[in-house]
Amino acid sequence: MREATGGRLDVAAAAAAAATAAQPMREATDQTRGTWLESIAESIQAAGPELIDLAIEETHLARGRLEGELARTTAQLRMFAAVVREGSYLEAIIDHLNPDATPPVPDLRRVLIPIGPVAVYAASNFPFAFSVAGGDTASALAVGCPVIVKAHPGHPLTSRRTADAVRHGLSAVGAPDGVFGMVEGFDAGVALVQHPAIRAAAFTGSIPGGRALADLAAARPDPIPFHGELGSVNPVVVTAAADSARGDELAAGLAQSFTLGSGQFCTKPGIVFVPKNSNLERALPESVPSQTAPMLTPSIEKGYAAGLGRIASHDDTEAVVPHRGADSPSVYAVDASTFLEDRELFTTEVFGPTTLLVRFDDEKTLHAALQALEGSLTSTLHAEPDEDIAHLLDELIQRSGRVLFQGWPTGVAVSWAQHHGGPWPSTTSAFTSVGATATRRFQRPVAFQDAPAGLLPSALRDENPLGIPQRVDGVLRPARATTVRG
Structure with a gap:
């Protein structure tokens, strides 16, 4: 017998689909993933009037506030498309062979790669910008990680309609099945962070809720990073x-x-x-x-x-x-x-x-x-x-x-320099959940030593076919402005 929506079978199905989608997501170019994000933004924008009406009904937030938040949501999707196309998010570093160094340096090349399927726990207070298609989802998709969102119970209808818009946007540009999924219910939230296919989790909410999920993430046979935004008094x-x-x-x-x-x-x-x-x-x-x-x-x-x-x-x-x-x-x-x-x-x-x-x-x-x-x-x-x-x-x-x-802290700009994080208990990690470097939460570094040139990722090749910023032998080389990223 199949469990009710939000049960472990729903999580298992979504996780299996995400695991299948992980490899084609890794192989997709930055240009392609940028197109996915832009298509999601267009789909959400097209559904905007309906989404805002649902959110007003469920959250009691004012129409003007929600219109602004929806605009922010689509803007940050487009921003992350620009971030991955620019290429510095990969942190490509090349150290050529130097036998005269102390100790000698082999040919070493380092780049960031996607960590794998990510669980995103939607927030209550921002039904768009920190919810189903918010910054956590956008930044994870941008770097090549499938996403499974655990919807917040405070706005279920808004969440479902947003999820439909995300799926429509992905389907319209040929993204693989399993790139995005959503589950609902308390039990699903617990099962999701424990599922072996999930490689990282992002959460915005209360200290007790976040601490409970963080403990589950740490108690797994294979502990995973848990990026929680919890409580903050903002002095x-x-x-x-x-x-x-x-x-x-x-x-x-x-x-x-x-x-x-x-x-x-x-x-x-x-x-x-x-x-x-x-x-x-x-x-x-x-x-x-x-x-x-x-x-x-x-x-x-x-x-x-x-x-x-x-x-x-x-x-x-x-x-x-x-x-x-x-x-x-x-x-x-x-x-x-x-x-x-x-x-x-x-x-x-x-x-x-x-x-x-x-x-x-x-x-x-x-x-x-x-x-x-x-x-x-x-x-x-x-x-x-x-x-x-x-x-x-x-x-x-x-x-x-x-x-x-001389200002006031309410209002968080979405930009390259933004940092939305802080010491415990405001967050559980050193990374930001808003802005360009939010992508770093869902990547891990890999170094290649004395690798054959033909096996190197494009980002680490001497000819720099992607035209991205690279640090070569300690010197930062900027992106080639004339290069069209594929």
């Missing part, structure tokens, strides 16, 4: 000088940032360090809206209420903007001494439209509080131009993957 530091000069302006920016998307962004500023008696704290209540849109799922709403309850019940917590029920933003404040005494309570992410102000007396107190933080995706520093902030910057660099100056 903000406002110096006394910045608060004095523009506290009202900073209050307005903070209010807009922590309530954006009902506070359900992984880059939401969750802890803000401000001087005691700050202008920002005084002005903040006037800037915070009385209500936000409904939260994405009942479980997120329940978690938000529980997190607020823990903070609000602390004897030394003050309500700057009290919580007034469902869909209500809130702001709480504590002194730095209280923050340090109950570090675990106050540094735990509360996913939703809330932020915590931590009041510091002086720089010594601020530094002590910053050292209590765990890793985050972002840190933000608001200071005045004439301030010496090098010491603060170093504290923030040690605890985050991206440092912002």
Whole structure:
């Protein structure tokens, strides 16, 4: 008897198809895989009106927000097509024979190759950009890895329709069967990360969920890389000088940032360090809206209420903007001494439209509080131009993957230089999940020593038939601009 959708038989069938597709995917040229990604983007764009209507129904997100997110999703598919065609993602390195070196160097050539079928766990808060056809899927397909997506239960209809659009786009340009698959259900998620055909996994979600999957990935007879984006409080530091000069302006920016998307962004500023008696704290209540849109799922709403309850019940917590029920933003404040005494309570992410102000007396107190933080995706520093902030910057660099100056962390550009990752618990690896180098998660290096020229991959040949960037005997040689990649 066949199991219900999402059971192990569904995972086994999808994994078998992905394993079969792995070799033809490896053999496909970068130009071909780029065409696949562009065709997926066109298919999703064509289905856009229907997809957006479904997502509005399932997530309660605003049409304008979803239209922007869908545009981002198709844009990042096209960006990864450009990334693989450019060729530096292969990290092609050639060291010619050098018997006079100490020790002697044989002919060594190194390149990155696709790791194999990848499991992608879709996120709840971005039904397009971090879901079925999001950055994890796009970056894995780009480098030649089949993908099996475990759909998020918060938007099943949107996920199924997106999966149909992905399959249509791949079929339209002759991609092999098994390049893309999707499964649903809790049991499928567990079975997927354990299946022997899966060679890596990518996840965006909660710390408990991600940790459970990471442990399963590590406990396999053949452990696999698990690239999880988990919890992040994204600290903000406002110096006394910045608060004095523009506290009202900073209050307005903070209010807009922590309530954006009902506070359900992984880059939401969750802890803000401000001087005691700050202008920002005084002005903040006037800037915070009385209500936000409904939260994405009942479980997120329940978690938000529980997190607020823990903070609000602390004897030394003050309500700057009290919580007034469902869909209500809130702001709480504590002194730095209280923050340090109950570090675990106050540094735990509360996913939703809330932020915590931590009041510091002086720089010594601020530094002590910053050292209590765990890793985050972002840190933000608001200071005045004439301030010496090098010491603060170093504290923030040690605890985050991206440092912002004079801005707000919500909103993640998709570009070559972007890094969307950070120390534990924000992510489980050193790699980014957004931007061009997200591809590196799904590749592994192989070196060829004294290999016959005819057996070398095209990327490692002296004549460089692909025209890609190569590092030859330590010298970086740029791509040949006139070469048409095949």
